[in-house]
Amino acid sequence: xxxxxxxTGGAAAASRSALDEATLLVADPHRSPAGLGAxxxxxxxxxxPGVLSVAEVAYHLxxxxxxxxxxxxxxxxxxxxxxxxxxxxxxxxHDLDFLQxxxxxxxxx
Amino acid sequence: MPYTNSxxxxxxxxxxxxxxxxxxxxxxxxTFIGTVSEIRPMHTEERxxxxxxxxxxxxxxxxxxxxxxxxxxxxxxxxxxxxxxxxGAPGQTRFSGMARCLMEGALGGLVLxxxxxxxxxxxxxxxxxxxxxxxxxxxxxFAGAPLHREAELREALALPGDRALVSLDARELGSAxxxxxxxxxxxxxxxxxxxxx
Ligand SMILES: Nc1nc2c(ncn2[C@@H]2O[C@H](COP(=O)(O)OP(=O)(O)OP(=O)(O)O)[C@@H](O)[C@H]2O)c(=O)[nH]1
Ligand SMILES: [Mg+2]
Numbered sequence: 001x002x003x004x005x006x007x008t009g010g011a012a013a014a015s016r017s018a019l020d021e022a023t024l025l026v027a028d029p030h031r032s033p034a035g036l037g038a039x040x041x042x043x044x045x046x047x048x049p050g051v052l053s054v055a056e057v058a059y060h061l062x063x064x065x066x067x068x069x070x071x072x073x074x075x076x077x078x079x080x081x082x083x084x085x086x087x088x089x090x091x092x093x094h095d096l097d098f099l100q101x102x103x104x105x106x107x108x109x
Numbered sequence: 110m111p112y113t114n115s116x117x118x119x120x121x122x123x124x125x126x127x128x129x130x131x132x133x134x135x136x137x138x139x140t141f142i143g144t145v146s147e148i149r150p151m152h153t154e155e156r157x158x159x160x161x162x163x164x165x166x167x168x169x170x171x172x173x174x175x176x177x178x179x180x181x182x183x184x185x186x187x188x189x190x191x192x193x194x195x196x197g198a199p200g201q202t203r204f205s206g207m208a209r210c211l212m213e214g215a216l217g218g219l220v221l222x223x224x225x226x227x228x229x230x231x232x233x234x235x236x237x238x239x240x241x242x243x244x245x246x247x248x249x250x251f252a253g254a255p256l257h258r259e260a261e262l263r264e265a266l267a268l269p270g271d272r273a274l275v276s277l278d279a280r281e282l283g284s285a286x287x288x289x290x291x292x293x294x295x296x297x298x299x300x301x302x303x304x305x306x
Contacts, residue, residue, distance in 0.1 A: 020214035021182070022127035022194040024119065050118025053125060053194060055182050059151040065180075066155065086127040086194070086214045094300040098191075102126060103293045105187035109286050 019069045019076075021055040024084040031080045039063065039071050044080060116147070119184070123192040128289065129211050130197040131236070132221035133229035137249045137279035138197035139181050141221065144285045145195060146183025153180050155207060178207050193289075202232045209236065217292045218244035221279070224254045227265050234266065243299065245273040245292040271299060 025047050033044040042061055046052065052060075058068040075081040087098065130138050143150040155178050181197040196211050198204060212218065218237045222230040230246070237244040246266060250256075257265070259274060268274060273291040278284040 020127065021196060021211065022125045022214060024123065024125050024192075026121070051121050051123065052118060053184070055153070055194065055196070056151070056184070059153055059182075064155055065153060084124065086125040087216060088214060089300075094296065096297060096300060098124075099293060099297050099300075102187060102191055102193075103290065103297065105191060106286055106290050106293065109282060 018085070019054055019073055019083060020086055021053065021058075021065055022086040023054050024051050025054065025057065025072060026051055026082045026084065028080055028082070031078075033080070036075075036080070037071075039067075040075055040080075043068070043071055043075060047081060119186055119192045120189045122190055123186065124190060125192050125194055126187075127194050127196065127215045128292070129208070129215045129218045130195055130221065131199075131208060131218055131233035133201065133223075133226065133233075134199065136221040136223050136230070138199075138221055141219075141279035141285055141288070142181050142183040142195045142197050144279055144282050145185055145193075145289070147186060148184050150181050150183040153182075154178065155180055178204050180207070180211070205232070205236055208233070209240065212237065212240045212242055215242060217296055218242055219288050219292060220244055220246045222246055222248050222266070223251055224248060224257055224262070225251070227262070230266070234268075243272075243292065243296045245275060245288060245295060247279075247288040247291075248274070248276045249279050250276060271295070 027044060027047040029048065033041045036044065039061070043057055046057055046060055054068060054072055055065060057072065058065040061068065063071075072081060072083070076083050087095070089095070130141055132138055139150060139152075178199065183195045185193040185195070187193055196215075198208050198211050218233075220230050220233045220237065234244070234246065246268060248262065262268075262274060263270075266274075273295040275287055275291045277288050
C-alpha cells in the first residue's frame, strides 16, 4: 500500500478569487440596507452588529456558500460591506512574525 | 463551550487564517473541528454540479443535476488579531472540486489518516501536493488499529521528508492542537529555509 508519486511542481496558487469562505465581512454602519434585495438585507442585518466570515453568513442564512459569495460580492461592490481576505503569503513570502503569533497562541491553548 | 449570541462575532480587527481538514469517511474530521472550535461546529451542504463544480447561481439550485456534499467548519479566536477558520471536507476523488475550492486561500492542510486504511488518505494528499499547499498528515489512533513506526508510515504515504507527520486524538484539544502546531511549525521552518521562494 504505497501512494503513487504525483507531479508536485504545480505551485498553482494562480488566481485567488476575491471572496473566500474565510473572508471576514465588515459592515459600513452608515450605509442603509434599504432598497437591497431580500437576501442582501438579511446578510446586512447579520453583519451590522459585528464581524463574521462568509461561511458563517451562509450558515446563518441557510444558503449555499457559493450563493452567499455572489450576494456578498454585490454588497462589497456597493460599499455596504468591506472584505478582509484570509492570510496568505504575499508573493510567496510568509510574514514570519504573524505566523509566530499564530504558533504561540496555539501553544497556549 | 455554550454558544450564545454575544460570542457570535469575531474581534473587529481580526485577520482570518484558513486551514483545511481533509480525509476519508469517518476518519475524525468533524470530531477534530468540533474539538478545536469555540463555536458549535457548523455543518453546511454545498451543491456540486455533475462536473464537480460548485453551484454559484440561485437558478441552478432548482435544477436537478446536482449532488450535495457536506462541509463542516469551526472557528477559533487565537488573539484579538487572529481568528482561525477550520474547514473540513471529504478527501475522496469525487469531491475534489469542493476540496480544491476550499484549498484556495488556505494557509495549509491537515490530512487525517487511519492506519487500517492509509490508502484512503492518498487522494487528499495528492490534492494538497497538486495545489502546492503545505500540509501535515495526522494519524488518528483508533482502538484496534495497527501501530507503525514513523519511517514505515512515511514510506507507505510516500511522504516527503519536509512534510510533518503526527499522531493525535481528535477528541482531545491538547492532542488535536498538536496537528495545527506541527503544520504551522513546518511552514515557518520551510519559509526560513527558502526565503525567496
Ligand atoms: N479513537 C478515536 N476515535 C475518533 C477519533 N476521532 C474521531 N473518532 C471517532 O470516529 C468516528 C467518526 O468521526 P467523525 O468526526 O464523524 O469523522 P468524519 O471524518 O467527520 O466523518 P464523515 O464526515 O462521515 O466523513 C466518531 O465516532 C468519533 O468519535 C480519534 O482521534 N480517535
Ligand atoms: Mg464529518
